[in-house]
Amino acid sequence: MRSAAGKSGRCRQVISSILIHDDAVITNSQPQQLRRTFGNFHGDDVAALPYVAAIVHEALRLCPPSPALGRTATSDVAVDGYRVPAGSLLIYGTAAVQRDPALWDRPDEFDPDRFMGAAAKTHDRWQYAPFGAGPRTCIGDHFAMLEATLALATVLRRIEITSVDDDFPVEFPFTLVAAEPIRAMVHRR
Numbered sequence: 351m352r353s354a355a356g357k358s359g360r361c362r363q364v365i366s367s368i369l370i371h372d373d374a375v376i377t378n379s380q381p382q383q384l385r386r387t388f389g390n391f392h393g394d395d396v397a398a399l400p401y402v403a404a405i406v407h408e409a410l411r412l413c414p415p416s417p418a419l420g421r422t423a424t425s426d427v428a429v430d431g432y433r434v435p436a437g438s439l440l441i442y443g444t445a446a447v448q449r450d451p452a453l454w455d456r457p458d459e460f461d462p463d464r465f466m467g468a469a470a471k472t473h474d475r476w477q478y479a480p481f482g483a484g485p486r487t488c489i490g491d492h493f494a495m496l497e498a499t500l501a502l503a504t505v506l507r508r509i510e511i512t513s514v515d516d517d518f519p520v521e522f523p524f525t526l527v528a529a530e531p532i533r534a535m536v537h538r539r
């Protein structure tokens with residue numbers, strides 16, 4: 351499987367625009383602006399970083415670390431007209447569903463705007479499930495989003511990253527990982 355995590359031109363545009371998007375929100379608050387300039391981000395800064403969070407969501411859509419979920423049917427059940435006897439192993443293909451052209455416009459294109467504002471509320475609960483769903487959903491989802499958003503914002507306020515290649519291959523020996531090094535240019539801001 352090859353991931354099309356965005357054409358390079360699109361990636362460049364997206365990555366360099368991150369701080370422009372969220373700066374407008376951050377600079378509305380003097381304490382947050384000072385922290386942004388001189389100190390570390392804190393948990394309560396995440397609300398002021400919606401575009402960075404959208405980037406993390408979109409990355410998890412194109413490259414879900416867990417590309418499939420498994421469930422065992424505990425009773426006979428019908429799924430979309432198919433009989434599933436108790437004891438059957440059911441696989442939910444997260445990576446396939448999250449790129450299904452029937453569910454997503456331009457499914458292979460990296461576009462964080464899918465997770466901004468009203469657009470984010472149009473997704474069905476089972477259309478986007480990088481953290482799983484149901485009674486055994488990931489208990490660390492909010493913590494993971496908080497940590498990833500603040501880590502990405504912390505890196506990007508000091509350096510600018512631009513992709514070199516249009517695409518990069520992924521593989522899933524168990525979790526989904528890059529199959530080769532992902533080449534990028536890194537510049538101090």
Ligand code: HEM
Nearest residue numbers: 415416419480481482483485486487488489490491493494
């Ligand atoms: C980007 C980061 C993460 C991703 C993509 C992720 C994804 C997942 C997925 C797909 C599942 C299976 C859910 C299901 O079957 O419906 C899961 C389960 C779980 N995750 Fe995460 N996870 C992440 C981070 C974390 C963190 C930070 C913690 C703990 C602090 C955590 C703790 C757990 C636990 C305990 C379960 C098992 C829940 C259960 O079986 O009841 N995860 N995670």
